[in-house]
Amino acid sequence: MTTMKVAYYPGCTLKTTAKNFEASTLASAKELGIDLVEPGRWNCCGTVHALAKDDVMHHIAPLRNLLRVEEMKAEGKVDDKKVVTLCAMCYNTLKRSNQVFKDDADKRKKVQENMENEAAPYGGSVEVLHLLELLREQGWDKVSTRVTKSLKGLKVAPYYGCLLLRPRGTGLDDADNPTIMEDLLKALGAEVVDFPYKLKCCGSYHTVQMKEAVADLSYRILDQAKRAGADVVAMACPLCEYNLGPRQAEIRKHYPSFGSLPVVYFTQLMALAFGLGDEATAFGANTPDPRPLLKERGLI
Amino acid sequence: MLSFKPENRAFRDKVKELSGEKIDLCFQCGACSSGCPMTQEMDYLPSKVIRMTQLGLEEALDSKTIWVCTTCFNCEVRCPRGIDIANVMEALRTMVLRKKYNRVNLEDLTAEELRELPPIAIVSNQRKLTA
Numbered sequence: 001m002t003t004m005k006v007a008y009y010p011g012c013t014l015k016t017t018a019k020n021f022e023a024s025t026l027a028s029a030k031e032l033g034i035d036l037v038e039p040g041r042w043n044c045c046g047t048v049h050a051l052a053k054d055d056v057m058h059h060i061a062p063l064r065n066l067l068r069v070e071e072m073k074a075e076g077k078v079d080d081k082k083v084v085t086l087c088a089m090c091y092n093t094l095k096r097s098n099q100v101f102k103d104d105a106d107k108r109k110k111v112q113e114n115m116e117n118e119a120a121p122y123g124g125s126v127e128v129l130h131l132l133e134l135l136r137e138q139g140w141d142k143v144s145t146r147v148t149k150s151l152k153g154l155k156v157a158p159y160y161g162c163l164l165l166r167p168r169g170t171g172l173d174d175a176d177n178p179t180i181m182e183d184l185l186k187a188l189g190a191e192v193v194d195f196p197y198k199l200k201c202c203g204s205y206h207t208v209q210m211k212e213a214v215a216d217l218s219y220r221i222l223d224q225a226k227r228a229g230a231d232v233v234a235m236a237c238p239l240c241e242y243n244l245g246p247r248q249a250e251i252r253k254h255y256p257s258f259g260s261l262p263v264v265y266f267t268q269l270m271a272l273a274f275g276l277g278d279e280a281t282a283f284g285a286n287t288p289d290p291r292p293l294l295k296e297r298g299l300i
Numbered sequence: 301m302l303s304f305k306p307e308n309r310a311f312r313d314k315v316k317e318l319s320g321e322k323i324d325l326c327f328q329c330g331a332c333s334s335g336c337p338m339t340q341e342m343d344y345l346p347s348k349v350i351r352m353t354q355l356g357l358e359e360a361l362d363s364k365t366i367w368v369c370t371t372c373f374n375c376e377v378r379c380p381r382g383i384d385i386a387n388v389m390e391a392l393r394t395m396v397l398r399k400k401y402n403r404v405n406l407e408d409l410t411a412e413e414l415r416e417l418p419p420i421a422i423v424s425n426q427r428k429l430t431a
């Protein structure tokens with residue numbers, strides 16, 4: 001199998017509390033002939049897109065990262081000028097800054113003036129992708145032919161949250177009715193469970209100072225997934241994962257009858273379906289632990 | 301009856317400039333408020349904050365609403381008038397933050413909370429809610 005080399009921007013959380021997201025991604029991508037190459041150095045993605053129109057400073061961090069990708073291409077380390085992200089916030093922030101750079105000549109000029117310590121100005125040629133988009137480009141057939149352990153019978157509710165899809169026109173799929181995660185899960189053999197709150201915000205960064213409010217939102221999302229018959233919720237963001245996963249302890253304080261519901265990254269299910277081992281699936285890092293359920297279903 | 305007073309023009313224009321949004325287009329349909337995940341934590345509904353900015357009422361800056369907005373852009377997707385309400389909320393927050401206001405202090409969190417929270421939660425929280 002020919003291997004393609006694609007730049008990969010990890011971001012802070014993939015190296016700390018979401019190592020399972022990264023491990024399952026790198027191993028699964030390898031199985032598909034995709035070598036995800038991390039830049040030699042990178043900085044914060046910018047975390048959130050600068051929404052105030054006069055805010056130029058906060059475009060510098062994302063654009064520096066995109067500059068690294070152009071350098072990687074120039075040095076022959078990657079095949080093209082795509083950069084793959086995993087975290088929904090990194091994806092949104094890098095993609096939107098990239099667009100501002102292309103659309104707004106005045107802002108571009110101001111940003112360039114503040115990046116004069118870089119060897120070359122950012123050329124604006126990078127394409128920011130989420131891993132899901134790269135998989136879609138490869139074709140779902142290619143994914144399904146790699147499956148050695150079908151997830152048949154596992155009822156998975158895909159959860160998108162906010163920044164993979166919004167604002168309209170900047171996301172990776174239709175903002176009202178996305179199917180990209182469903183398509184992947186079907187390719188892995190899983191039974192997809194649709195539920196009404198799959199696009200609803202998890203409460204995001206308010207988990208820091210408003211954990212009760214976030215637990216309430218997370219409860220509503222998880223409860224709907226449960227009512228729809230889900231065994232497990234699949235997602236693509238390390239902040240959603242925290243709010244829907246570890247925050248279940250807070251949910252149980254307010255809704256003692258809730259119990260629990262496993263939440264996993266879509267890449268962990270992909271690694272499982274590809275027949276990869278514990279190091280790749282990394283389910284041990286998830287809270288609550290999804291392994292008892294997967295054992296019961298004969299999947300591990 | 302509430303009506304626009306010329307002396308409120310400067311505030312209204314500042315919100316327009318910072319947000320880049322044509323807030324005058326809002327006709328109060330309430331779609332943003334109906335889809336907002338955080339309304340139960342808010343004092344004014346998002347649609348009401350937009351009305352306040354149309355009228356140039358600086359009370360919008362004292363609203364709890366601007367701080368509990370999660371910038372999830374659900375309102376942006378639903379608005380039939382093409383207004384990105386999240387941008388307006390950011391403009392209002394920005395006007396307060398630039399006076400050196402901090403909505404959240406990390407000193408208020410326990411060591412355990414700081415250890416357990418993912419970095420993305422803490423960094424995005426600080427970016428949105430501190431000066």
